[in-house]
Amino acid sequence: MMDETTLSLFVLSVSVALQVAAAIMAVRLIRVTGVQIAWILIACAILLMAVRRSITFFHIATGDFVHLPPLNIELVALFISFLMALGIALIRPLFSSIQQSKTLTEAREKNLMSMAQNASDGIWVAVDGLCVFANSSAIEIFGFEADDFMGRKTCDLMPFFVAHLSKKEEGSKKKRQLLDIHEILVCRKDGTQLPLEVLEAEVQWLGQSALMLTLRDVSERKSSQAKMKKLSGAVEQTGDSVFITNPSGRIEYLNPAFEAITGFKRSEAMGKTPNLLRSGRHDQAFYKKMWTMLKRGETFRGVLINRKKTGEIFYEEKTISPLKDEYGHTTHYISTGKDVTARTLSQERLEFLAYHDLLTHLPNRTLFLERLEHAIKRSRNAGDRLAVLFLDLDRFKNINDTLGHELGDQLLKVIAQHLVKCVRVGDTVARFGGDEFVILLEYSSSQADVSSIAKKLLDTLLNPIFIQDHELIVTGSLGISVFPKDGDNPNTLIKNADAAMYLAKDRGRNIYKFYSEEMGKRVFSRLTLETQLRRALARQEFILYYQPQIDLQEGGVSGHEALLRWDCGTSELIPPSVFIPILEETGMIVSVGEWVLKTACAQNMLWWDAGVAHTPISINLSARQFHDQDLVHKIEQILDETGLPPESLELEITESSLIEDVQKAIGIVETLSQMGVKIAIDDFGTGHSALSYLKQFKIDTLKIDKSFVSDIATDPADASIVTDIIGLAHHLDLSVIAEGVETQEQAQVLRDCHCETVQGFLYAHPLSSAQVPVFLKKVSSLI
Template identity: 35%
Template sequence: MTGQKTINQPEGKEIQIIYIEDDAGLARLLQKQLHRRGGYNVGIAIDGEQGLRKLQQQHFDLAIVDYNLPILNGLQLLRILRDNGIDVPVIILTGVGTEEIAAAVMKAGAADYLVKDADGGHIEKICEAIARVWQQRQKQGQQKLVFAKRKLAEKVFDVTEEGIVVTDANCVIQAVNPAFTTITGYSYEEAVGNNPSILKSDRQDDQYYGRMWSSINQSGSWEGEIWNRRKTGEVYPQWLAINAIQDKNGKASEYIGIFSDISIRKANEEKIWHQANYDSLTGLPNRALLVDRAGEALHRAKREKTSLAILFVDLDRFKYINDHYGHAAGDELLIEVGRRIASALRDSDTVIRLSGDEFIVLMPVIQHAVDAGRVAEKIIAAISEPFMISDNKTYVSASVGIAVFPGDGDDVGVLLSHADMAMYKAKEGGRNQHLFYDQQMNEQAEKKAVIEHELQRAIREGQLEMYYQPVTNLQLNRITHAEALIRWNHPEKGLVMPDDFIPVAEESGLIIQLGEWVIDAVCKQLLAWKHQVDESLQLSLNVSPTQMMHANLDRQLQAAITRFAAPAGSIIIEITENVLIEGPDKIKLKLDAMKAMGLSFLIDDFGTGFSSMRYLKKLPFDGLKIDRSFVSDVDTDNEKAVLVRAMIEMAHNLDLKVVAEGVETEAELAFLHDHDCDYVQGYLLGRPMPAEQFLEILQRQQ
């Protein structure tokens, strides 16, 4: 019947129930049923983790827990509650009951155990179980109070870990137990005759105590968390239950307070919260706290019509530090980077470690976008200073992307995404700089996503093709090898050049799969030409920095050479100078392993990146390719002519062959010939072409 109480509960007091159930429909049904009966306040949690959090933060008289919960199941939750001293009766529900489950949950401390009915009849059983468990709980509580009063002078009063204080009707302390003294610091003699207000901490106001006494006067009891003060002055949290003992006329003759020190429990809760919201390495807030703080800041900015900024900070060359010095050194660097970023911020700003070498700066209030730019410059400057890592002076830099509310988005996720885009654009633009987000970046990101998706399909559906550009030996005046260049025969866009998709492949990681396809294609082509061209013909293929650092590159090459019976001596690997940034020692190990297979190596785009005489001598290169930017107009540009002559002479002194690429005029060719360049490549001598066309040229040459 609507409004009928099924439980003997104090007038005016609702029973606080939490129902932890991932079936929303079932949860609402029980909530509705109990609401109709009256006297219940039912809260709902959708998984074990959320339920645990609520039980830690709020007081509940009873918990109903589904056994098969996501994240934490009913049994795990019971054990955590028990281990953390959270005293709440728990009724366990399960869809499929077994004796093993029943025994386990009852052993773990469940107050009752019910099996759900397919027809929903278990709802009434739950209601009955609530009544039964609540009555048992009330009965146990009354028995405890009666026992405490009756056995006041007996041993149990002395040995219980809970503090007990007994007052008369005027709240004058009549007795305390040893645990009271242990917890509060007041001896028996100091406490007796005093008012419990000696424990008052002033953490609670008069209204709080007014509500407490109102409950005691109306229902005869009160229970809750309260902060009191020890004799030392230390303020600490208690869980306190006060019950009025009535005389035969129904008037309160005594009050019994039973309390426990929950400092450890609160500390554990704080520890759990801290672990969930702070990075264990740097001690900085983590992603979870970022979402919370950024959400609050965004809400405030919308309400107050102010601006905020999110800065996405990513370290440049961190992978090299990690690989070269080890993970411990990398961790040391990240800790110091976190400190330096924090030192560059205003008091109101927050630095968060997102993951790896990525940090977020939240600026909750800015007057102008330039404010965020100034902070970004300070961060970059702070990080560019040398680090002492493992007794070595080390340098890194940072790229920073900035998104500003309201112009760049009105949602935390969108602002983070846009700051991330701006950061990547800063990296692409040369690193060690900051960039603000603009709409064009979003369009570029969408375009990249389309290219990535279509490129995956291109690899699957055979839309890729190798073109070959002739390389001429100037001494022999004949083609001796060719550079293998990938092309994409897009079904709608036609022939797509590498510059339009290789950067996307690099960024997305598809370059590994794409590189493996190129290796297979080159080895397969060598097999196809085995009896049709001069056996001394060599094919060169480009290997990106990402491929070079990939652990499986040497195995991919060896597998393809074996599978297609390709002569390893016919394969030249071209590597850009920038690969050396990743660590010459590590690169040398890889090159030595591949050199042992019979492969040759060229430094590609020589003169445009990072190299030195020391590395040219140390690493097993067979030659270098002078970049087209130096070859263009070399016959008329005196500065270029001096550089190219120096490169050729240096290479020959190191016993390296020289390939000049980008040769487009007879004058450029003549200059290179006159200065003893070994090989030339460019549109003057032949554009990249399909395999069939290149084969025809080779056969005519023979």
């Protein structure tokens, strides 16, 4: 057995080893964890115990057993050393876990700071109400320098928000972890106010409890919301119908105007398709074309004929646009519509009048010329023949003079109906004015076929017509020209048919004649007239007369129209209807028109200088003049030479002149308007109506032709048409002049229609330049 000394030595060795190990572990623990000074003292105590045991071990090793402590005491010391080493070994993992948690916390705080610094939103961190961190976005929001933030009180920059926090703290003492998002208004350094969206949260910031505020500038969103609110209000209050559908066409939104226009309530239309408005006036091809455009992402614009809930038809000027998301996919369709029923019906009526005779509703000259032009092209390609028949009623003027114009008009209506029944389907019967009718016969295979129809037309006139207890029998003279023998263009064919018609009259009337060389005398007579015209300008045979234009509302003369006459040495002046067409056809109208411009402008300037009149002068421009490439230069030169202000010159242009070359005409009118010259549309409604182009021109005045004015006091239809024309003009911000006013009744109707200006025999016949001053002195008594 081991003796007591050896056992003590063994116990002592183990005790020393355990104490040394405990000391080493304590030192390592201190180095790793960085614990407090108490652990250093423990380590020292263990080390001292180890030293003490080392001394005891030294005594045993040297044989000094006198100083050795008792064995039982050494065993106790051994046990204590074991417990110390065991305790330190067990504590070390705990402190390692604490160290790892601390390291993780530091990393999180570092990441939090990095994220805060790089965040696009403003980040504000405050400890005890003082700013300890603000990223660049927050600095930019408030407009301060970076150094201005550190240590700054939160309440200095965000008083409204701090007040909000105070109320929350008073209401609840519970610890806040994450609060709801709300908005505040802050004042920037420059004094401007900025709306912010704030998210508040409590965080650990560098080992301290801190309040982190995430700040987001919502000024753009607020502006967008305000715009959306304004837009929404506009859509709700607009007078135009607005509805939005999903991609399948189901209505998801409609505004009050939709209900007012269509008669369908919101509950009746929501979830339905726009088919509930279909009138059946459009075929499937129309809707297919519309949807093809929409599916391609294009906007559809057009006029739809729809049906209201009551069944009433209405015209809607419609715009339908696809709404797309950020990926370009169509999510909805928005439709806006304006009820244009009144305007459309008025335009349709005026368009009808532009192409049809007001009295008989037959095609007028414009429509006839279009059809004849088309027929010539077709016949030329097919090798066919066609015929133009010019019919003039014999002595119709006697009926008007003896029985009155009203009965004469009724007679013309009946004759028009009879003539239409005599021709084939596809042929055209037109009225050119007065008692002149022109017929187009297409697909005419032989002269015998044409003769048969011509005879049938004349025979139908011989049938008695009963009107107002009068039995009337009229005859007619008819001239015929054939394409291509007698002409290859509309004007030539009509002219030669007209010439043949006059030959028929010369041969006894109530007969028809084909154009032939026999008409040479008539042609020769025209050539003689043309020759005389060519010398008329040089011989100073042209004269200008001036017809006053009367201000119907205020009274007085508002201007004069210059009218051309020809004094060729005979007893009477030759009216323009005789020689103007020849001037137009030969091109002499350009030089004669230039003379008219110079003479009229010079005369008006003389009246200005003499104090006689300070009113504009109106001058007609022929189609050839209007399209003369030097027109603008000539007018500028004339105004410069005469000294007449441009605003004192009004140029009257026919509708057909404007639409001959629309783009060129727009440029000419634009240039003249910029000069200050006024533009008027002459004889509105008698030619090719330019309604579709009218708004494109800078026009000042519409002149209503006398054919519309003559019966306005007795015929409600005529009065209605004139009212429509005046209304259209005023809608386009144009003034109106009515020509051919001959009675007080006509003047009163025009005055009631708010027509500004009139001219006609009621007030004055065309006057010579010497008669104008005399007339102006007594004009006040005329109104």
